[in-house]
Every structure is written in structure tokens, then in C-alpha cells.
Amino acid sequence: MTEREGREFDAIVVGGGLAGLAATRRLAAHGRRVALVEKRDRLGGSSAMSGGWFALSGTTLQRRAGVEDSDDLFLADMSETGGGYADEALLEALVHRQANAVAAIDRAGAWTDELKVSAGMTVARAHLIRIGDLLAHLENEAVAAGAMILPAHAADGLVTDGSRVVGIRSERGVLVANSGVVLASGGFSRSRELLELFVPDQADAMPYGGVGNTGDGLRMAWMLGAGLADVGHVAGTYGQHAETNDEEHELLTANYLGAILVNLRGERFADESESYKDLGSAVLSQPGRMAFQIFDSVVRARSKPGVPLSDMERLEELGHLVSAPTIPALGRELGIPPERLERTVAQYNGSVSGRHDDPLGRTGLVNGVGALVPVATGPFYAYPAVTAMTSTFGGLSVAVDTSVKRVDGSRIDGLCAAGEVVGGFHGASYMTGTALTKALVFGIEAADAIALG
Incomplete structure (x- = not known):
């Protein structure tokens, strides 16, 4: 048997997270014979482990809440958050094609009423979506349209005919893709080797994200000369308890509700309103590579049970929230010098009251937005929380139609990529919800590129 003599399909999608399921469903809807291969025994990847936040502009929920947003502001906020490093063409395509994401969420009936301002946003743009419902609906639609789902089927190489990608290799043999392959295999948050290669200062972050996210797709395309984007900017996310397991999304951003961050010495060390990616990098340089979110009963009352990033009730149930009647008593509970913690809180409260400027420059709850409250x-x-490598937002270089580009800018025929395996969208940092939005939008776009190209 030659490499081209394997089982034949029109298209093959590698990876069963949000991007892969979106691409598979769309290809099947186009009437293409498509197979989705997933290395794990179940679908979902990092998407299933996420909080389910999507960044979207001009939505019905925003209008109902009186939020004034626009595509231009969405684009400007992403560009600002990325520090000017993100590919503007990709950002523009994301904004202009977000209607496809909205339509998919509509079909799944996966909306909630939760809307908030989060990292990288100047207005409330983070929409909480029932991610499990969305993933299940996409899978059901794909299968109903004739797609074949192959779990526990790891791809380990791309098959080429000349310079064109025509299939994948795995330990089970060759699968031929006559029209092309979509790489939606996730990032490399579980690959210590790649983290040490690209961002050695981040390699000590807690491994998280999809268990299968070891950079397989990136390596396969790299072998064909694919270019990379943003890999040097990859950073962990601050806010996860060190005992978090893969079955529960335990991430708190009480700092965006009014908390301060202190290290083991009881000192503040960063502007708490910054992106949790920037805070993640700052925490990695602190003693013990951890920090405490310190807050009072006013902020505690802002908890939203069942809402990722804001659910303090669940953290209390897990025994991960520490409480005390006074700040010195809290310091003793945490092993922090009580007098120092009390002095730090008093200094912060002085800046909130206007007696002096905050030496770390904090002026708002999140990204400069929202009125500060004293502790x-x-x-x-x-x-107590650490920095976790929940996702890696750098990866393959792609064109706006998701075609993978070589290091010289030329395209690899027959190869598209979408989701976390792709770089270029985020630049130096990350807006909450943009990873899931880009996965859904560009999973659909990759399918269109193959089916209609």
C-alpha cells in the first residue's frame, strides 16, 4: 500500500475541540465526506475545560443591557491588548465574521444572561456561553450530516503529494483527504519541551488545558516549513488554585471585582486591573510562584454562584477560600507577617480614598474600568492562586482564510488550521473570550476554505 492508498475522505479534521467540531460540522453541511480524528478518547479538548466566555460585539444581550459596543471598538481593544503585535488582518476577519459564531450559538440555544467586562475590554463584551451545550450540538449536527468521528485516533504526520497535503498518518494507517486537512489540534500547554523552547520563563506555570495539547499539529506543520506567530508571547493565566483538577474549572479573578494581590511577604507587586496573562507572568517571579487575592465582605458579596471566574461559593465548598475577622488574623492564617499585610491594605485603601496615588498605577477594577473599593x-x-498554562495563544502562521503559511509567506496547499494551534490573533497578551470566539469563527472559515476553495 502506498501512502495515498489509505481510507479516503474529502477532508480530515485533526482535533475535536471547538474549532475542530465547528469545521467538521460545516464541512458535513457542505456535503463533504469528512472525518474528525481526536487523539483522546473523548472530544472537547481545552474548550470543554474552559469557562465558556466568548468575546463578541453588537449582540442582542449587549443591547438589552445598554452596553454601547461596536466592531471598531472591539477591534481597537484587541489591538491594544496585543500590544501592536497581533496581525490586524486576522483581527479584522475575526470581528467581521463573528456573526457565524453568533449563529452557531443560536442554533445550540447555549446563551446565558451573563455579560461582563474582563481582561482587555473597555466595555462589557464577555458573554458566558454554555460551552458543553455548544460542543454537543456541533457534534450532533456533524454526525447527523454524515461526518465520521474517530476518537482515540492520534495523527502523527501529514501525508503530502508533491507540495500538497493530501492526508494524515497515524498508527492505524493513512487517511486520505482529497480536498485538504484542517489542523485543530490545540496548543502546547502540556508540552514542557515546547514551553522551554519558546517561553522558558513560563515553563514553571501549572500545566493545564487539554490533556492532549502537546503541540502535535504544530510539529506536523512545522516539519513542512510552516511559519510561527506569537509563540514568544505565550503566557500563563493567573488565578487558579494549585490543587485544581482537570474535571473542574476553578479560576477566580476577584481582583477584577475589587481584590488586591499580595505575595508571601504581604506586598503588592502589580496593578491588579491588568490582564490575567500579564499578572500570570508577574506571579511567576514572586516567592513560591504564587499570590493571594485579598478582599473583604463587599467584594465577597459580588460572587456569582455557577459563573466561572466569579464563583466564590464553590471555592468555599472546596475549602480553597480562607477567611478571618480581621486583616492581621487573615495574615496569620496565611503565614504572612500580620503587621505587613495590615500596612499594605492600609496603603491601598489610602489610594482608593484619594489621599495619594497608587504606586502601582491602579485606577480601575479591570483594564482601567470600574470604581475601586477599599478592603x-x-x-x-x-x-491562594498560581499561574496556570491554560492555553498557548501562539502557534502556526495563517492567512485570513486559515491557510497555513510557510516561513517565507507562501501557503502550504491543502492545509488549513484553526483554534489554539494558530498564532497571530493575540500578539503580546489576551482578551478574555477571544480564544473561543476565534476557534468557532475560524473553524467555520477553515471548512469553507476547503469546501469552496
Whole structure:
């Protein structure tokens, strides 16, 4: 048997997370014979482990909430958050094609009423979507349209005919893709080797994200000369308890509700309103590579049970939230010098009251937005958290139609990529919700590129 003599399909999708399922469903809807191969025994990847936040502009939910947003503001916020490193053409395509994401969420009936401002946003643009419902609906639609789902089927190479990609190799043999392959295999958050290669200063972050996210797709395309984008900017996310397991999304951003961050010495060290990616990098340089979110009963009352990033009730149930009647008592509970923590809180409260400027430059709750509150009303709380490599937002270089580009800018025929395996969208940092939005939007776009190209 030659490499071209394997089982034949029109298209093959590698990876069963949001991008892969979106591409598979769309290809099947186009009437293409498509197979989705997933290395794990179940679908979902990092998407299933995420909080389910999508960044979208001009939505019905925003209008109902009186939020004034626009595509131009969405684009400007992403560009600003990325520090000017993101590919503007990709950002523009994301904004202009977000209607496809909205339509998919509509079909799945996966909307909630949760809307908030989060990292990288100047207005409330983070929409909480029932991610499990969305993933299940995409899978059901794909299968109903004739797609073949192959779990526990790891791709280990791309098959080429000349310079064109025509299939994949795996330990089970060759699968031929006459029209092309979509790489949606996730990032490399579980690959210590690749983290040390690209971002050695981040390699000590807690491994998280999809268990299968070891950079397989990136390596396969790299072997064909694919270019890379943003890999040097990859950073972990601050806010996860060190005992978090893969079955529960345990991430708190009480700092965006009014908490401060202190290290083991009881000192603040960063502007708490910055992106949790920037905070993640800052925490990695602190003693013990961890920090406490310190807040009072006013912020505790802002908890939203069942809402990722804001659910303090669940953290309390897990025994991961520490409380005490006074700040010195809280310091003793945490092993922090009580007098130093009390002095740090007093200095912060002085800046909130306007007696002096904040030496770390904090002026708002998140990204400069929202009125600060003092840490003043007992009881007081602390959440110990570390930096977790929840996702890697750098990866393959792609064109706006998702075609994978070589290092010289030329395209690899027959190869598209979408989701976390792709770079270029985020630049130096990350807006909450843009990873899931780009996965859904560009999974659909990759399918169109193959089916209609």
C-alpha cells in the first residue's frame, strides 16, 4: 500500500475541540465526506475545560443591557491588548465574521444572561456561553450530516503529494483527504519541551488545558516549513488554585471585582486591573510562584454562584477560600507577617480614598474600568492562586482564510488550521473570550476554505 492508498475522505479534521467540531460540522453541511480524528478518547479538548466566555460585539444581550459596543471598538481593544503585535488582518476577519459564531450559538440555544467586562475590554463584551451545550450540538449536527468521528485516533504526520497535503498518518494507517486537512489540534500547554523552547520563563506555570495539547499539529506543520506567530508571547493565566483538577474549572479573578494581590511577604507587586496573562507572568517571579487575592465582605458579596471566574461559593465548598475577622488574623492564617499585610491594605485603601496615588498605577477594577473599593469591611478573605498554562495563544502562521503559511509567506496547499494551534490573533497578551470566539469563527472559515476553495 502506498501512502495515498489509505481510507479516503474529502477532508480530515485533526482535533475535536471547538474549532475542530465547528469545521467538521460545516464541512458535513457542505456535503463533504469528512472525518474528525481526536487523539483522546473523548472530544472537547481545552474548550470543554474552559469557562465558556466568548468575546463578541453588537449582540442582542449587549443591547438589552445598554452596553454601547461596536466592531471598531472591539477591534481597537484587541489591538491594544496585543500590544501592536497581533496581525490586524486576522483581527479584522475575526470581528467581521463573528456573526457565524453568533449563529452557531443560536442554533445550540447555549446563551446565558451573563455579560461582563474582563481582561482587555473597555466595555462589557464577555458573554458566558454554555460551552458543553455548544460542543454537543456541533457534534450532533456533524454526525447527523454524515461526518465520521474517530476518537482515540492520534495523527502523527501529514501525508503530502508533491507540495500538497493530501492526508494524515497515524498508527492505524493513512487517511486520505482529497480536498485538504484542517489542523485543530490545540496548543502546547502540556508540552514542557515546547514551553522551554519558546517561553522558558513560563515553563514553571501549572500545566493545564487539554490533556492532549502537546503541540502535535504544530510539529506536523512545522516539519513542512510552516511559519510561527506569537509563540514568544505565550503566557500563563493567573488565578487558579494549585490543587485544581482537570474535571473542574476553578479560576477566580476577584481582583477584577475589587481584590488586591499580595505575595508571601504581604506586598503588592502589580496593578491588579491588568490582564490575567500579564499578572500570570508577574506571579511567576514572586516567592513560591504564587499570590493571594485579598478582599473583604463587599467584594465577597459580588460572587456569582455557577459563573466561572466569579464563583466564590464553590471555592468555599472546596475549602480553597480562607477567611478571618480581621486583616492581621487573615495574615496569620496565611503565614504572612500580620503587621505587613495590615500596612499594605492600609496603603491601598489610602489610594482608593484619594489621599495619594497608587504606586502601582491602579485606577480601575479591570483594564482601567470600574470604581475601586477599599478592603475595609470584615470578614476578610483570601484565595491562594498560581499561574496556570491554560492555553498557548501562539502557534502556526495563517492567512485570513486559515491557510497555513510557510516561513517565507507562501501557503502550504491543502492545509488549513484553526483554534489554539494558530498564532497571530493575540500578539503580546489576551482578551478574555477571544480564544473561543476565534476557534468557532475560524473553524467555520477553515471548512469553507476547503469546501469552496
